[in-house]
Amino acid sequence: MSENNRKQSIEEFIEEFSFEPCVPELLKSIEKDNEKIKDLVICKYLKIQLTPAEEEDILNYFINNSVFSAATLANPATSVVTEFLYDPIGRFDIDKYFFASKGGKAIHSRLIRVEDNLHSLIEKHLKKGKVLIGNLGGGPGRDVIDVFSKFYRNNDNVASVNIDRDKNALNRGKRMADIGEVLNKIEFVESSFSKYKNKEKFDIIILVGVLCGLPIEKCTLLMREIKPLLAKGGSIMVSNVAPKMLNEDPFTYFIMNEIMGWSLVFKEEVILREIFENAGYDWHGSFIDDYGFHHMGIGTKRKTSLFKNF
Ligand SMILES: C[S@@+](CC[C@H](N)C(=O)[O-])C[C@H]1O[C@@H](n2cnc3c(N)ncnc32)[C@H](O)[C@@H]1O
Numbered sequence: 001m002s003e004n005n006r007k008q009s010i011e012e013f014i015e016e017f018s019f020e021p022c023v024p025e026l027l028k029s030i031e032k033d034n035e036k037i038k039d040l041v042i043c044k045y046l047k048i049q050l051t052p053a054e055e056e057d058i059l060n061y062f063i064n065n066s067v068f069s070a071a072t073l074a075n076p077a078t079s080v081v082t083e084f085l086y087d088p089i090g091r092f093d094i095d096k097y098f099f100a101s102k103g104g105k106a107i108h109s110r111l112i113r114v115e116d117n118l119h120s121l122i123e124k125h126l127k128k129g130k131v132l133i134g135n136l137g138g139g140p141g142r143d144v145i146d147v148f149s150k151f152y153r154n155n156d157n158v159a160s161v162n163i164d165r166d167k168n169a170l171n172r173g174k175r176m177a178d179i180g181e182v183l184n185k186i187e188f189v190e191s192s193f194s195k196y197k198n199k200e201k202f203d204i205i206i207l208v209g210v211l212c213g214l215p216i217e218k219c220t221l222l223m224r225e226i227k228p229l230l231a232k233g234g235s236i237m238v239s240n241v242a243p244k245m246l247n248e249d250p251f252t253y254f255i256m257n258e259i260m261g262w263s264l265v266f267k268e269e270v271i272l273r274e275i276f277e278n279a280g281y282d283w284h285g286s287f288i289d290d291y292g293f294h295h296m297g298i299g300t301k302r303k304t305s306l307f308k309n310f
Pocket of ligand 1: 077078079082083136137138139140141163164165166169191192193194207208209210
């Protein structure tokens with residue numbers, strides 16, 4: 001491959017693909033700072049072979065110029081990444097790209113839709129009495145904190161247990177809950193939710209942003225493991241990233257996956273439904289974020305029948 005073929009203008013590159021305007025903006029910003037990196041990023045997207053040293057140059061550039069990229073590389077499943085998109089105040093151009101990208105906006109929209117639906121589920125369960133929510137892999141638990149501080153500050157009938165193995169996320173959550181005046185309603189537990197045992201079963205379980213990177217079999221196993229935590233008649237809400245994200249925002253996934261090494265397992269709604277059913281839940285339907293990049297399934301624990309075969 002000659003040096004000339006490795007140089008392509010942003011305009012030529014953009015013409016080939018129908019990218020969102022934030023993609024040329026990002027490339028122009030990189031070009032202004034370091035033209036070689038811009039060329040390498042385009043080459044990498046076009047699957048033109050790069051040397052290990054060139055790959056390293058791209059990676060170092062992203063780490064040094066984006067908090068989001070550095071956090072993702074360190075731990076793709078960390079809530080630092082989701083929190084960064086929920087509260088978009090980063091100042092680097094690469095971080096601004098993530099805020100402007102459809103993939104980034106869809107994560108923010110997922111939070112809003114999860115909160116709306118969580119509020120409806122709480123209202124439904126409140127009709128039967130007290131409501132205890134298990135926020136599994138909740139990170140700081142922003143979704144529950146927002147809903148509690150908006151609607152239930154003075155309601156003693158709702159409470160939550162936020163279980164995460166990341167102590168820093170839990171500490172952040174405690175501060176957020178304190179500011180939202182709902183700290184007295186949320187217990188923060190540092191644990192793997194697969195190992196957690198509850199004396200009082202959860203009326204609602206939410207599992208958001210946890211399954212996206214996992215293969216189908218592992219998701220099914222995990223959902224089976226957490227079933228004993230859910231009360232009879234309780235509801236579970238589970239999110240997973242959809243193939244639409246890859247189709248409509250391939251450049252963001254290219255950065256996340258091919259530069260930062262973060263893999264997602266995109267699943268259609270029908271696959272999420274199969275996971276529910278194979279793990280022993282009844283499927284009650286699903287909702288999506290505003291971009292259709294995530295499916296959120298809702299279900300209940302399947303009633304076991306003595307006459308399974310009939
Ligand atoms: C991407 S974050 C999502 C956080 C939050 N649910 C949200 O929607 O913003 C995933 C979180 O799941 C946690 N996590 C993943 N597997 C876990 C497990 N088995 N037990 C406890 N926490 C887990 C991680 O520590 C991380 O905080």
